[in-house]
Amino acid sequence: MPETARVALAHDYLLVLRGAERTFAAIADEWPQAPIHTLLWDPAVCGPRLAGHPVVVSRLNRTGARQSWFRWLLPAFPLAASAMPLPADADVAIISSSAFAHGMPSAPGTATLCYCHTPFRYAWFEGERALASVPAPARPALAATLAAVRRWDVRAAARVDRYVANGRITQERIARIYGREAPIVHPPVEVERFAPGTPEGHVLVVCELVRHKRVDVTLEAARRAGVPVRVVGTGADEPRLRALHGDHATFLGRVDDAQLAREYASAAALVMANVEEFGIAAVEAQAAGRPVVAADAGGARETVRDGETGVLVPPDDVDALAEALRETDLHRFDAARIAAHARRFSATAFRRRMREEVEALARAGGDAPR
Structure with missing residues (x-):
């Protein structure tokens, strides 16, 4: 041109x-x-x-x-x-x-x-x-x-x-x-915004809080698994989610880019229960060296390598997601290898x-x- x-x-x-x-x-x-x-x-x-x-x-x-x-x-x-x-x-x-x-x-x-x-x-x-x-x-x-x-x-x-x-x-x-x-x-994905840090014991959700994002599936699975969860985002479904899951989930609202990078780096994993067309958050988390636990469908199949950069579970299966969160050693994943994979989507x-x-x-x- x-x-x-x-x-x-x-x-x-x-x-x-x-x-x-x-x-x-x-x-x-x-x-x-x-x-x-x-x-x-x-x-x-x-x-x-x-x-x-x-x-x-x-x-x-x-x-x-x-x-x-x-x-x-x-x-x-x-x-x-x-x-x-x-x-x-x-x-x-x-x-x-x-x-x-x-x-x-x-x-x-x-x-x-x-x-x-x-x-x-x-x-x-x-x-x-x-x-x-x-x-x-x-x-x-x-x-x-x-x-x-x-x-x-x-x-x-x-x-x-x-x-x-x-x-x-x-x-x-x-x-x-x-x-x-x-x-x-x-x-x-602005992969250069993210870097590996020291993961803690909680998992992370990053999305708009609307029903089709299936945040309720993640929060219920985390509750069953006994895993703390932090939620970044706002939306029409937030009041319902807070009422149902406020006792074991921390809702952070919208955060700036610097805090978002820290949230990714400190999480044990990002959880993405929704079937995404692509799922930019999944790549951002991987750019920070953290694995992704995601529905085995849609964009996750293109961005997450099962067993290497994350774990794929059947969509809309709360029990399977809870089992993955409870049984998977999320700290065993190689942060440098995950981050290198994310750079493909720069x-x-x-x-x-x-x-x-x-x-x-x-x-x-x-x-x-x-």
């Missing part, structure tokens, strides 16, 4: 700095002056990390939506994305999406690449969980909204020239839902692979119907 090529960037919403947002930030680092389009934007949180990029927001940003309640805008997101055209003079648009950004229209001469974290989970494969999260009288309206989102999503996907998946499970979903092939580029490797994908698309000139 010529150095003079004009690149535009897009992401669903930029309200927090977690895995998907950090992945997008690594893409933005590779094209440091490119404009960013996003539906919602919190400059206090994301502005410092994306400094130097002009940011264009949708009309929905006028609502002042923040991470704690932006999901209530769900019915408006497809229309807002469709009404937010990417720059007409862009040669290439790089879209990072797990929901709506891939529906932002581009000009006929713009080649579009979507780095897909997953097709929108609540529309396609976690609809029952979404419906269970609202009062019964609201469920018919939400079901109708999700059906409309699915129809819109398929139309939006057809206009994308090239998809790139963050792992095998997302690759399979893209093929099944959109009928498209997608190469895999694993997300970037931000440098990610940026190189993304540039290769973008350059391949630019040479092809786009290959999807518009």
Whole structure:
């Protein structure tokens, strides 16, 4: 791709700095002056990390939506994305999406690449969980909204020239839902932020505290195993989790990067009960030399070497997870070997692979119907 090529960037919403947002930030680092389009934007949180990029927001940003309640805008997101055209003079648009950004229209001469974290989970494969999260009288309206989102999503996907998946499970979903092939580029992990320390006797959870993360499985398994657990993260499920497990789990809320590095280094292991598309936390823990006890599915199969950098257990099996925590000598793992494995997922490797994908698309000139 010529150095003079004009690149535009897009992401669903930029309200927090977690895995998907950090992945997008690594893409933005590779094209440091490119404009960013996003539906919602919190400059206090994301502005410092994306400094130097002009940011264009949708009309929905006028609502002042923040991470704690932006999901209530769900019915408006497809229309807002469709009404937010990417720059007409862009040669290439790089879209990072797990929901709506891939529906932002581009000009006929713009080649579009979507780095897909997953097709929108609540529309396609976690609809029952979404419906269970609202009062019964609201469920018919939400079901109708999700059906409309699915129809819109398929139309939006057809206009994308090239998809790139963050792992095998997302690759399979893209093929099944959109009928498209997608190469895999694993997300970037800022492995240099982490270093091995002195592990203690507790295990660690690092994630957003929402039901699909299955934190309750981890906390119940840790209780049965008699292992203390520390929890980093906040979310809608936090009050329930505190009420059920506050006697044996320590909830730390959100922590800064320095404290997070210390939490990883001092834990006996990270526990990841959810089936993740990739699972950046699992790689961060390994960069700190700590093993991962994870569900044997999804991204963990790509990032954790069973018996060498962690332990894989059947998904949603509290007894198996409790047994692994109780019976495994988590201190026997070689910290240096685990950290070396994690370096395969560095931000440098990610940026190189993304540039290769973008350059391949630019040479092809786009290959999807518009």
